[in-house]
Amino acid sequence: MGAPRGLKGRSLLEPGDFTPGELAELFDLADEITESPERYAEVAKGKILAALFFEPSTRTRLSFETAMLRLGGQVIGFSEAQSSSAAKGESIADTVRTVGCYSDITVIRHPKEGSCRVAAAASDVPVINAGDGGHHHPTQTLTDLLTIRREKGRLTGLRVGLCGDLKFGRTVHSLIRAMRVYEGTEFVLISPQELRVPAYVIRDMEERGCPYEETQDMRSGMRGLDMLYMTRVQRERFFNEEDYIRLKDQFLLGAEQMRWAPSSMIVLHPLPRVNEIAAEVDADPRAVYFKQAKNGMYVRMALICALLGLAAR
Amino acid sequence: MEVNSIENGIVIDHIRAGSGLKLLSHLGIDTRTDTVALIMNATSGKHGRKDIIKIENLLDVDLTALGLLDCGATVNFIEHGKLVRKIKLSLPERVVGVIRCKNPRCVTSVEPAIPHVFLLVDPDTEEYRCEYCDESVRVNER
Numbered sequence: 524m525g526a527p528r529g530l531k532g533r534s535l536l537e538p539g540d541f542t543p544g545e546l547a548e549l550f551d552l553a554d555e556i557t558e559s560p561e562r563y564a565e566v567a568k569g570k571i572l573a574a575l576f577f578e579p580s581t582r583t584r585l586s587f588e589t590a591m592l593r594l595g596g597q598v599i600g601f602s603e604a605q606s607s608s609a610a611k612g613e614s615i616a617d618t619v620r621t622v623g624c625y626s627d628i629t630v631i632r633h634p635k636e637g638s639c640r641v642a643a644a645a646s647d648v649p650v651i652n653a654g655d656g657g658h659h660h661p662t663q664t665l666t667d668l669l670t671i672r673r674e675k676g677r678l679t680g681l682r683v684g685l686c687g688d689l690k691f692g693r694t695v696h697s698l699i700r701a702m703r704v705y706e707g708t709e710f711v712l713i714s715p716q717e718l719r720v721p722a723y724v725i726r727d728m729e730e731r732g733c734p735y736e737e738t739q740d741m742r743s744g745m746r747g748l749d750m751l752y753m754t755r756v757q758r759e760r761f762f763n764e765e766d767y768i769r770l771k772d773q774f775l776l777g778a779e780q781m782r783w784a785p786s787s788m789i790v791l792h793p794l795p796r797v798n799e800i801a802a803e804v805d806a807d808p809r810a811v812y813f814k815q816a817k818n819g820m821y822v823r824m825a826l827i828c829a830l831l832g833l834a835a836r
Numbered sequence: 837m838e839v840n841s842i843e844n845g846i847v848i849d850h851i852r853a854g855s856g857l858k859l860l861s862h863l864g865i866d867t868r869t870d871t872v873a874l875i876m877n878a879t880s881g882k883h884g885r886k887d888i889i890k891i892e893n894l895l896d897v898d899l900t901a902l903g904l905l906d907c908g909a910t911v912n913f914i915e916h917g918k919l920v921r922k923i924k925l926s927l928p929e930r931v932v933g934v935i936r937c938k939n940p941r942c943v944t945s946v947e948p949a950i951p952h953v954f955l956l957v958d959p960d961t962e963e964y965r966c967e968y969c970d971e972s973v974r975v976n977e978r
């Protein structure tokens with residue numbers, strides 16, 4: 524099986540860049556790589572991936588680097604702005620243009636929103652956005668989608684619960700935007716009043732005619748869910764300590780809450796988690812968040828193959 | 837008030853009263869040499885009051901910027917004393933280098949030499965979004 528042809532030479536800047544059909548091909552390729560990794564162990568031989576991390580994100584960087592190494596390719600780059608030419612005041616465009624002379628594909632993480640678009644415009648090689656501030660993190664979304672597809676066997680007709688900080692959680696906004704295109708998707712938004720999803724996310728769902736409910740009650744919200752996406756309610760999001768203390772324990776997932784949940788409801792979390800999911804849930808077969816991390820590596824392997832047009836021999 | 841018709845050039849009509857001067861400044865006209873008439877607060881049956889701009893011997897104008905400034909205006913192209921083309925302005929789909937992004941987290945706040953690009957989201961509310969960071973802006977509130 525070859526790489527999805529339509530993706531060769533393209534960049535991935537935000538989750539909506541690929542059509543559902545292209546995503547399905549990408550996920551098929553990720554499944555194929557997972558089943559027969561040896562067939563892909565050398566497909567990227569002689570290729571170089573540049574990982575430009577203008578802010579540190581060890582987890583994401585290691586996932587990309589491992590993906591490239593497992594395909595037989597090599598990695599160059601930097602892991603924080605201090606060690607790069609950006610510290611000397613070089614523009615993003617110039618840095619990317621220069622590195623593009625050395626590499627076949629560029630991964631960029633930068634604290635400013637839209638930085639990846641500047642990079643893509645300056646680059647002759649494909650660019651992957653590995654997080655541009657609070658804006659997008661499309662490979663996290665690909666990871667979430669691949670995990671859902673693997674665990675539920677489909678991406679259509681799912682009742683999707685999202686719980687916690689739905690206002691600032693960028694992974695939540697991206698996942699809603701990605702899931703709303705699949706037929707029969709319903710959303711249940713479980714959050715404190717102060718951390719409800721922003722208006723533009725509501726508009727995203729309404730545009731597609733997706734049914735959605737908003738609730739502050741976890742127990743009723745979990746009824747009938749196919750999956751629950753957990754995020755953390757952070758102290759710094761609240762103006763006063765009292766509100767935080769009043770709310771913080773209402774959106775925690777423990778063994779008790781899992782007893783309310785349907786037997787087929789999977790639990791996802793973008794990681795790292797702090798206390799929003801109790802350790803006792805880890806052993807529950809419905810908890811799939813550690814599988815997510817592994818899926819993240821496979822989906823990045825598939826993505827690199829697709830953008831570089833690499834096929835197994 | 838009467839201003840003679842022009843032989844060759846453009847007449848921008850039905851400009852929202854009070855906006856004429858702002859439009860004129862965006863046309864990049866050399867007021868030392870070009871023949872220009874700005875009529876302010878002319879009576880108009882349709883709108884009550886309107887501004888009108890007449891420029892002689894100029895046929896090349898940036899309709900994108902004009903549409904953004906006043907999407908209700910019309911541009912008449914005159915050649916040899918005859919109206920050859922009439923364009924009703926509308927909000928442009930894509931605007932480069934006119935609206936500036938005010939989001940401090942946007943890459944346009946740090947990266948030199950990149951154009952500020954805005955895309956039309958909703959013509960009814962005149963809402964645009966930054967192509968880089970998605971920050972939205974309503975043009976009338978600028």
Ligand SMILES: [Zn+2]
Pocket residue numbers: 637937938939942943944966967968969970971
């Ligand atoms: Zn912006």
